[in-house]
Amino acid sequence: xxxxxxxxxxxxxxxxxxxxxxxxxxxxxxxxxxxxxxxxxxxxxxxxxxxxxxxxxxxxxxxxxxxxxxxxxxxxxxxxxxxxxxxxxxxxxxxxxxxxxxxxxxxxxxxxxxxxxxxxxxxxxxxxxxxxxxxxxxxxxxxxxxxxxxxxxxxxxxxxxxxxxxxxxxxxxxxxxxxxxxxxxxxxxxxxxxxxxxxxxxxxxxxxxxxxxxxxxxxxxxxxxxxxxxxxxxxxxxxxxxxxxxxxxxxxxxxxxxxxxxxxxxxxxx
Numbered sequence: 360x361x362x363x364x365x366x367x368x369x370x371x372x373x374x375x376x377x378x379x380x381x382x383x384x385x386x387x388x389x390x391x392x393x394x395x396x397x398x399x400x401x402x403x404x405x406x407x408x409x410x411x412x413x414x415x416x417x418x419x420x421x422x423x424x425x426x427x428x429x430x431x432x433x434x435x436x437x438x439x440x441x442x443x444x445x446x447x448x449x450x451x452x453x454x455x456x457x458x459x460x461x462x463x464x465x466x467x468x469x470x471x472x473x474x475x476x477x478x479x480x481x482x483x484x485x486x487x488x489x490x491x492x493x494x495x496x497x498x499x500x501x502x503x504x505x506x507x508x509x510x511x512x513x514x515x516x517x518x519x520x521x522x523x524x525x526x527x528x529x530x531x532x533x534x535x536x537x538x539x540x541x542x543x544x545x546x547x548x549x550x551x552x553x554x555x556x557x558x559x560x561x562x563x564x565x566x567x568x569x570x571x572x573x574x575x576x577x578x579x580x581x582x583x584x585x586x587x588x589x590x591x592x593x594x595x596x597x598x599x600x601x602x603x604x605x606x607x608x609x610x611x612x613x614x615x616x617x618x619x620x621x622x623x624x625x626x627x628x629x
Contacts, residue, residue, distance in 0.1 A: 368478050369529045371584025372434050378575045380408045385415035388473055391557050391624045392500040399423045400468040403492060405457050405485075406430075406475035410438025410450075416471065417442065417450045426467070428455035457485040465494035476545065477503045477529075477538035486549035490629060499551070499627040502559070505539030508621040513613050517606025521580070524603065527594045528585060539623030546627050553628035561620040572618060573611025577604040 370376045385393055389412055396402060396419040407413045407427035417425040427450060429435055435452045442450045455461060457472070458481055470489045476482040489499045506525060511518060529536040539558070546554045563572040579585055581597075581604045589595040595603075610616050 368431070369525075369532050369534060369585055369588060370579065371587075372431060373579065373583035376575075376579060376583055377409055377434075377437070378571075378578075381411055382571075383408075383412050383473070385412055385419070387561070388412055389416065389471065389500070389502065391502065391559065392469065392471060392498070392626060393419065395469055395498050395500070395626070396420050401466070402426070402469040402471065403428070403460075403462070403467045403489075405455075405470065405472040405489065406478075407438050407452070408434055410435075410441040410452075412473055413438060413450065414441050414445050414447060417447045418445070420469075421447070421449050423449065423468075425450045426462075427452050428457075428460075430454065430456055457488055460488045460492055462492045464491055466492045468494060468497045470497070470499045472501045474503055476501055476542065477536055478532075478534045480533050482535070482538070482541075482545045483548045486545055486551070486627070490549060490551065490627070493629045495629060497629045499546075499629060500625070501542055501546075501627075502622050502624045503538035503542060504536075505621050505623055506536040508537070508539065509619065510621075511610065511616070511618040513610070513615065515606050515610045515613070517603050518610060521576075521603045521606060524589060524595055524599075525585075528589050528592060531592050531594065532588060539621060542623045542625045546625050549627075551627040551629075555626040555628075557624045557626075559622050559624060561622075562618070564617045569611040569613070569616045569618070573607045573616075577607040577611070580604040580607065 400423045402425045404413045404427040413427045470493045581600050
C-alpha cells in the first residue's frame with residue numbers, strides 16, 4: 360500500500376495477507392474499469408501489491424505501457440515475478456508514495472487503485488495526485504472495501520468483536536476501514552465532478568471458499584502486522600487474538616456459513 364505520510368498499512372505483507380492478494384484478478388476486483396483499459400492505453404496501477412491485478416490490466420493494455428507502484432519494495436519483487444511468469448514486457452515497477460507521485464502531469468490514460476485509499480493518511484490528496492497525472496479524457500478508478508458493511512452468517516461469538524477490533528486498529532494507524540461509502544465524497548473534495556459510483560461484492564459460501572477465507576483471516580489475526588499492531592497499540596492481548604482466530608475457524612467450519620464483502624467503486628472522468 361501507499362503511505363509514507365502518517366498511516367501504517369494495517370495488514371503488512373505476511374503470507375496470510377498475500378494469500379488473499381494473489382487471488383485477486385481484474386475480473387473479480389476491477390471489472391468496473393476493464394472496458395476503459397483498451398489496447399495501447401497507458402496505465403498507472405497504484406498500490407499494486409503482488410501484481411496479479413496489474414498483470415491482468417497489462418495484458419489488456421498491451422502494447423500500452425503500464426507502471427505499477429507500491430510503497431513496499433519487497434512486494435514489488437513478487438509483482439515483477441508475476442509479470443515475468445506471464446511473459447509481460449510492458450510493465451515497469453517502482454517504489455512510490457501516492458501522496459506525492461513523481462510523474463509529470465497528464466502522464467497516463469488510466470490511473471487505478473484497488474484497496475489503497477482505506478489505508479493511507481490523506482485519501483483526498485492521493486486522489487488529487489492521481490487526477491494530476493491522468494491526462495484529459497482519461498479516468499481515475501478506485502475501489503475500496505467497507506468493513507462496516509460486511510455481513511456474515513452464522514453469528515459466531517467473536518466475529519463482531521473481530522470487526523470492532525479491526526476498526527480500532529485501522530483507525531489508530533491513520534486509515535479509514537469504511538472507505539467504500541466515502542469514495543464519492545473524497546473524489547468531490549479532490550476536484551472531480553463527473554464521477555460514476557458502483558458497488559460490487561465478494562461472497563464466500565462454498566466449503567472451499569469458507570476454508571480459504573476463514574483460514575487466511577484466522578492466520579492473519581495472530582501472525583500478521585495486524586496482530587503486532589493490535590497488541591502493541593493496546594487494542595487486544597495475544598489471548599484475545601487467539602480467541603478471535605478460533606472464531607474465524609468456527610465460522611469457516613459452519614455448513615451454512617456465508618460471508619460477503621461490499622466494495623465501493625468510483626470512475627472519475629478527467
